[in-house]
Amino acid sequence: MKPAIKRRSDCPIAFSLEVVGDSWTLLIIRDIVFAGKRTFGEFLASDERIARNILANRLSRLEELGLLTKKPHPTDGRKDLYELTDAGLDFIPVLLELSAWGAKHEPATAGAAAWLREVRVDRDRLIGLIRETVKNGGSVFAGPDSVMDRLKEQQL
Numbered sequence: 001m002k003p004a005i006k007r008r009s010d011c012p013i014a015f016s017l018e019v020v021g022d023s024w025t026l027l028i029i030r031d032i033v034f035a036g037k038r039t040f041g042e043f044l045a046s047d048e049r050i051a052r053n054i055l056a057n058r059l060s061r062l063e064e065l066g067l068l069t070k071k072p073h074p075t076d077g078r079k080d081l082y083e084l085t086d087a088g089l090d091f092i093p094v095l096l097e098l099s100a101w102g103a104k105h106e107p108a109t110a111g112a113a114a115w116l117r118e119v120r121v122d123r124d125r126l127i128g129l130i131r132e133t134v135k136n137g138g139s140v141f142a143g144p145d146s147v148m149d150r151l152k153e154q155q156l
Contacts, residue, residue, distance in 0.1 A: 019065060020091070024050055024058045026098070029067070029084065029091050033130065036139030036146075038081045039073070062088070089131050096127070 008014055020026055031037040031046055043055055050058075059082060062068040067088035073079035084091075096119050102109045119126055126147075130140055133147050140147040 019067075022058070023048075024054060025062060026091070026095070028055075028058055028062065028082075029088060030095055032082065032084055032088075032139070033092060033095055033134050034140045034142075036137075036142040038083065038137075039079050040082075041079070043082075067091075083137075084134060089134060092127050092130050092134075093123075096123070 008018070020029075027046065027048055027050070028043055031043055035042075037043055037046070040055065040059070043059070044050065044052065059068065059070070063070055063082075065087075066085055068082050069085055070080045070082055073081050100119060129150065130147050133139065133145065133150070136145075138145050138147070
């Protein structure tokens, strides 16, 4: 059961920020969706250098909120795998919009602009493709059968 979140108002933006109001939460979701990361160690190795205690706290919170599930790793009993729930997958459009905004307003992030053009072509189809791929253990950029590989195949 999801914990009750004490709300400051009935504003949907305020509620959303109370759920994911810190950068680490969205960066964990980003790592799952875009990079295919699934374990504590993989999240810890991200460029942003999250502290172990903060990461453990955020993963627990995301699990409590029903955005992530945790299950034992099938081949390494020392690890757990984190996966997005349907509610967590609902953040895909938010990540796409944040990516587009960042690519537009910060020249150092413009390398992502090429794939973001795909967002503008058929946003709903792309969101569906990303959602399906992530649900099946894939990601946007990394691993076999990534969204990018699938988009390249479709262009041939």
